[in-house]
Amino acid sequence: DGSGGWSSNGCSVQNSTDSETICGCNHLTSFAILLILTFITYIGCGISAIFLAVTILTYLAFKLRKDIPSKILIQLCFALLLLNLVFLVDAWLALYPDAVGLCISTAWFLHYFLLAAFTWMGLEAVHMYVALVKVFNVNVSHYMLKFSLAGWPMIVVIIVIAIDKKNYGLVSYGRFSDGTTDEL
Template sequence: GAGGWNSDGCFVKETNDNETVCGCNHLTSFAILLDISRETVTSRAQATILTFITYIGCGLSAIFLSVTLLTYLAFKLRKDIPSKILIQLCLALLLLNLVFLVDAWLALYPKAVGLCISTAWFLHYFLLVSFTWMGLEGVHMYYALVKVFNDNISHYMLKFSLVGWPMLVVIIVIAIDKNNYGLMSYGKFSDGTSDDL
């Protein structure tokens, strides 16, 4: 009655003086998606289920991001700076979701190495842009709520846009070595085949 961890369905896999590793049979697929132990997915059925969960989540996200963008653009809600920042963030997340949804289809062409590299490049870029705009949203909130009486910053959105769309970072990464992006295997199935990505 005082709260705590639910031990139903859990067992001790190994233990020593420094750590105890437990296994449970009631974790969700989300826990597998965020598995930091980097254990490979060994079941083709499990990989298929996780893929469908990903497609459904990214698809719904893309739909509602599109609705948000269309609402802001259609009703001219884009006049103030918070709205402009939100539009940029929604656009970045929408493009990230669209590239993520399309990359499985593009993976059907394993001979097109350039296509694989460019898809990975766009995924990296739009993920970086999404995080950057989230950070800029926080910076703007700081200026709006904490530094209320500060001076007006000239070309505020232009400066935010230069920081928010950081093309230089991914250009440097691909200029150093184009093989930083490319085909990788993230698992081997029990039938001996691998799932290359």
């Protein structure tokens, strides 16, 4: 009727079991867009991971890691690199739906590295504020050690998983009309 949405025209059920239904369609409506976006996402993450690795290696190889801004940048790049790598490996790990522990650990690592990346970005801003706005140089003992403890927030994800390990992984989203749920 011109309002958009999913079209079942040209689609048929190829095979159906209790646990899986395979459909075949002779057209690619929104599926093609999702496939293209997924493809672009993986290419973008791969390119990002390559250049983050090049940045880290450049800073380490040319001994540019002596000052604090360089150390913070290396930590940020490392957190983003690990986040990209876990995200890229996540699609491969999704091929093993029976490995619930693998799903939980992948979700844990995604949470941890995303949190670390945001934290290091915030610490970069804090350092820029201290360096540029505070005219008088404030000497803080063990500056990078304190930043590292804040920048790699392991305690947060440990608390989340200690509260309930079901916080990561498969979660039920509700009941179907026949009273069943999507829980395993």
